[in-house]
Amino acid sequence: xxxxxxxxxxxxxxxxxxxxxxxxxxxxxxxxxxxxxxxxxxxxxxxxxxxxxxxxxxxxxxxxxxxxxxxxxxxxxxxxxxxxxxxxxxxxxxxxxxxxxxxxxxxxxxxxxxxxxxxxxxxxxxxxxxxxxxxxxxxxxxxxxxxxxxxxxxxxxxxxxxxxxxxxxxxxxxxxxxxxxxxxxxxxxxxxxxxxxxxxxxxxxxxxxxxxxxxxxxxxxxxxxxxxxxxxxxxxxxxxxxxxxxxxxxxxxxxxxxxxxxxxxxxxxxxxxxxxxxxxxxxxxxxxxxxxxxxxxxxxxxxxxxxxxxxxxxxxxxxxxxxxxxxxxxxxxxxxxxxxxxxxxxxxxxxxxxxxxxxxxxxxxxxxxxxxxxxxxxxxxxxxxxxxxxxxxxxxxx
Amino acid sequence: xxxxxxxxxxxxxxxxxxxxxxxxxxxxxxxxxxxxxxxxxxxxxxxxxxxxxxxxxxxxxxxxxxxxxxxxxxxxxxxxxxxxxxxxxxxxxxxxxxxxxxxxxxxxxxxxxxxxxxxxxxxxxxxxxxxxxxxxxxxxxxxxxxxxxxxxxxxxxxxxxxxxxxxxxxxxxxxxxxxxxxxxxxxxxxxxxxxxxxxxxxxxxxxxxxxxxxxxxxxxxxxxxxxxxxxxxxxxxxxxxxxxxxxxxxxxxxxxxxxxxxxxxxxxxxxxxxxxxxxxxxxxxxxxxxxxxxxxxxxxxxxxxxxxxxxxxxxxxxxxxxxxxxxxxxxxxxxxxxxxxxxxxxxxxxxxxxxxxxxxxxxxxxxxxxxxxxxxxxx
Numbered sequence: 001x002x003x004x005x006x007x008x009x010x011x012x013x014x015x016x017x018x019x020x021x022x023x024x025x026x027x028x029x030x031x032x033x034x035x036x037x038x039x040x041x042x043x044x045x046x047x048x049x050x051x052x053x054x055x056x057x058x059x060x061x062x063x064x065x066x067x068x069x070x071x072x073x074x075x076x077x078x079x080x081x082x083x084x085x086x087x088x089x090x091x092x093x094x095x096x097x098x099x100x101x102x103x104x105x106x107x108x109x110x111x112x113x114x115x116x117x118x119x120x121x122x123x124x125x126x127x128x129x130x131x132x133x134x135x136x137x138x139x140x141x142x143x144x145x146x147x148x149x150x151x152x153x154x155x156x157x158x159x160x161x162x163x164x165x166x167x168x169x170x171x172x173x174x175x176x177x178x179x180x181x182x183x184x185x186x187x188x189x190x191x192x193x194x195x196x197x198x199x200x201x202x203x204x205x206x207x208x209x210x211x212x213x214x215x216x217x218x219x220x221x222x223x224x225x226x227x228x229x230x231x232x233x234x235x236x237x238x239x240x241x242x243x244x245x246x247x248x249x250x251x252x253x254x255x256x257x258x259x260x261x262x263x264x265x266x267x268x269x270x271x272x273x274x275x276x277x278x279x280x281x282x283x284x285x286x287x288x289x290x291x292x293x294x295x296x297x298x299x300x301x302x303x304x305x306x307x308x309x310x311x312x313x314x315x316x317x318x319x320x321x322x323x324x325x326x327x328x329x330x331x332x333x334x335x336x337x338x339x340x341x342x343x344x345x346x347x348x349x350x351x352x353x354x355x356x357x358x359x360x361x362x363x364x365x366x367x368x369x370x371x372x373x374x375x376x377x378x379x380x381x382x383x384x385x386x387x388x389x390x391x392x393x394x395x396x397x398x
Numbered sequence: 399x400x401x402x403x404x405x406x407x408x409x410x411x412x413x414x415x416x417x418x419x420x421x422x423x424x425x426x427x428x429x430x431x432x433x434x435x436x437x438x439x440x441x442x443x444x445x446x447x448x449x450x451x452x453x454x455x456x457x458x459x460x461x462x463x464x465x466x467x468x469x470x471x472x473x474x475x476x477x478x479x480x481x482x483x484x485x486x487x488x489x490x491x492x493x494x495x496x497x498x499x500x501x502x503x504x505x506x507x508x509x510x511x512x513x514x515x516x517x518x519x520x521x522x523x524x525x526x527x528x529x530x531x532x533x534x535x536x537x538x539x540x541x542x543x544x545x546x547x548x549x550x551x552x553x554x555x556x557x558x559x560x561x562x563x564x565x566x567x568x569x570x571x572x573x574x575x576x577x578x579x580x581x582x583x584x585x586x587x588x589x590x591x592x593x594x595x596x597x598x599x600x601x602x603x604x605x606x607x608x609x610x611x612x613x614x615x616x617x618x619x620x621x622x623x624x625x626x627x628x629x630x631x632x633x634x635x636x637x638x639x640x641x642x643x644x645x646x647x648x649x650x651x652x653x654x655x656x657x658x659x660x661x662x663x664x665x666x667x668x669x670x671x672x673x674x675x676x677x678x679x680x681x682x683x684x685x686x687x688x689x690x691x692x693x694x695x696x697x698x699x700x701x702x703x704x705x706x707x708x709x710x711x712x713x714x715x716x717x718x719x720x721x722x723x724x725x726x727x728x729x730x731x732x733x734x735x736x737x738x739x740x741x742x743x744x745x746x747x748x749x750x751x752x753x754x755x756x757x758x759x760x761x762x763x764x765x766x767x768x769x770x771x772x773x774x775x776x777x
Contacts, residue, residue, distance in 0.1 A: 265777045280777050283769075289777065290768035291723075294716040298695040301401060305694050308402035322687040384676075386683035391659050393682065395674030 003074055010082045017051045019044040023087040025261050034094040035126030036170050049123065052091035059097055059121045062105065066113055067121025096120035096127040098250045100173045103243050107231040130160040130174030130217060138381050141184045141237060145219065147176035147191065149226065154191065156222040162375065166202035166215035169195055179234050190236030193224040209367045247376040248324035262362050264289045264334060267341045288337055295330050318390040325382035328372040335366035401697040403473055411473035418481040421446060424746045427482040431603040437561040438605030439484040444517065453491050454515040457499065462512035468638065468703045472645035479649025482749055484604050486520050489558035493639040494521035497566050501583055501623030501631035522562035524553035524609055525632065531762045533568065533636060534578050538611060540569040542618060547584060549614040555760070559607030560597055562588055571626050578629040583622040590614055602756035637714045640761045641699055644721045647757050648696055651725050654732040654750045655685055661736055681731055688724045695720050712774040719767035722758035729754040
């Protein structure tokens with residue numbers, strides 16, 4: 001494979017096909033979520049989406065027969081890096097792309113792959129995740145939503161919480177208890193079903209940000225074919241853990257994907273100003289900005305370092321355990337820093353007269369960052385995992 | 399960009415690990431600590447390092463070196479940090495050697511570098527004056543009169559200054575303290591009349607000196623580099639020192655972290671291993687993440703040094719700042735988690751705690767490097 005030529009081809013294609021208005025960071029309302037009721041914020045967004053779907057670029061590393069572009073790891077890396085260089089927006093965002101799709105690729109039957117993957121690749125079905133429950137947060141394996149066999153079907157009863165965009169999603173991948181007598185991890189099944197099924201109801205929950213993306217979802221005698229289980233019945237925990245890894249990987253680079261593009265150093269020059277030597281005039285905040293940037297630089301190259309270590313024959317997978325914790329904790333620190341830098345301008349609430357769009361967004365993202373150290377396994381759960389797997393400490397809760 | 403040691407560098411690092419463990423364990427440092435040896439390091443160990451070729455790693459072959467690079471030397475420094483090995487690698491080879499390499503005339507390089515490599519001469523860099531590392535704040539003056547410089551002033555924290563044969567002295571030949579312009583480098587024989595060399599005892603029990611110059615006469619030919627324009631070479635040499643010191647510190651961090659995690663798996667209280675307590679598990683896991691960050695920034699900076707990239711200075715500052723803060727964290731936590739025994743002289747942790755603070759201060763504290771990073775990055 002001539003990767004250099006490949007890179008040139010990708011760049012040329014992106015330059016020719018990605019509309020100029022799709023090369024700026026997408027605000028939340030500008031993202032294209034796939035699904036039965038797909039909506040496009042602009043004609044350019046539609047054009048960009050359609051061009052990418054045609055080439056399989058929404059899921060570049062998936063096999064062509066399932067709607068992907070069939071890229072190998074290096075090609076995918078190059079593709080993503082060229083997208084980043086041009087600042088291209090993701091043509092489609094969908095939990096199917098990040099989570100259920102990769103899980104189906106890994107654990108699905110051929111029939112399941114053919115049924116679900118092309119629809120995800122083409123943005124026809126939007127997915128949501130049914131993991132947490134009101135009584136099962138960090139102790140996810142303690143979940144109680146019941147699925148009772150009834151002929152070839154399961155009958156599901158219970159409730160899920162923090163199901164993002166459940167009210168707008170078409171399908172759910174859901175953890176249900178199929179064997180209440182087994183040890184808690186051994187009685188769980190990973191089930192896929194249509195949110196349009198009778199007995200499913202999703203109610204949005206308002207967060208501190210004012211957003212209503214998270215829902216509580218209720219299942220009242222929902223009938224789902226048993227063949228919709230992904231992987232083996234009662235062994236869904238294996239699939240669930242793998243999907244959590246996808247989620248953590250995704251969340252650890254949230255900052256670079258959808259995060260604010262306001263960098264503390266630029267904000268400081270604007271909101272604080274410089275001294276006569278051209279330095280940010282508040283030395284304490286200046287130090288804090290330097291500290292943040294150094295941590296970010298270290299974080300940004302850690303993946304590369306891991307790859308280099310493996311290439312040179314001295315790699316260690318444990319390094320990967322730090323990404324979710326470090327990425328989301330640093331993101332939180334960054335927004336706290338931005339608030340200190342911005343003063344009143346970082347605390348505006350829906351006041352479009354006295355605050356810019358970017359200022360209001362930063363405030364919302366400051367609050368939003370709080371969810372990232374909770375969702376997908378809290379920071380404390382991440383530390384448990386590190387203590388157990390990387391350090392081999394005894395008696396870690398899990 | 400390569401952020402991992404290659405096979406050759408790893409082999410060298412393995413040699414250094416064996417050497418440190420077998421020839422110079424922490425116990426050897428304890429023996430030196432009493433102060434019976436003026437040098438503050440073992441001359442036998444130093445001789446072995448010379449024989450292993452570590453003194454020539456960073457110099458071109460033309461000057462008696464092996465051109466092996468900083469990545470390789472830093473790997474050795476990291477291993478030496480594991481057992482607190484004291485040696486003039488940092489002072490003579492890295493700081494002084496690179497100052498000569500960056501600033502010296504062909505003749506100076508031909509003469510001095512092979513002497514550093516062979517160990518025939520040990521050279522110390524005299525730069526700091528105040529309580530803090532601030533290499534532009536130079537007040538010691540050298541006035542040129544005919545064929546000689548007349549040197550007056552003082553220097554502090556000269557690493558291995560008690561036993562150096564030769565000093566490289568950063569002096570002010572024009573301008574005011576704080577200016578980068580007007581700094582010159584002079585080579586000064588330690589036996590020159592008018593120098594007073596005084597030992598400074600610091601917590602890490604190594605070799606530090608204060609120098610006082612009282613009308614010291616130095617031949618004009620002993621100018622190293624350009625008159626008034628010595629700062630660029632000085633700063634570049636200091637940077638080589640900073641990154642190698644950071645590598646040594648990183649070794650110390652890993653050593654005490656590993657010892658602490660081990661202790662959590664051995665020590666019992668309330669009838670259980672203390673490592674089962676989540677209060678300690680989380681603090682240990684957090685340290686693990688910080689250490690991984692240190693490794694990334696260290697390798698990133700070393701890669702930049704190896705390529706002599708334009709952004710090497712800020713990445714070196716990034717690494718020195720991050721590693722200084724992390725060494726502080728890990729040495730404090732190591733002490734605390736060991737409990738009562740952690741504050742005894744018998745346990746080695748205290749020796750690392752002392753070295754952690756000293757090495758954080760040497761060649762620029764985290765604060766110094768945050769500020770330098772920001773300046774270099776234009777904010």
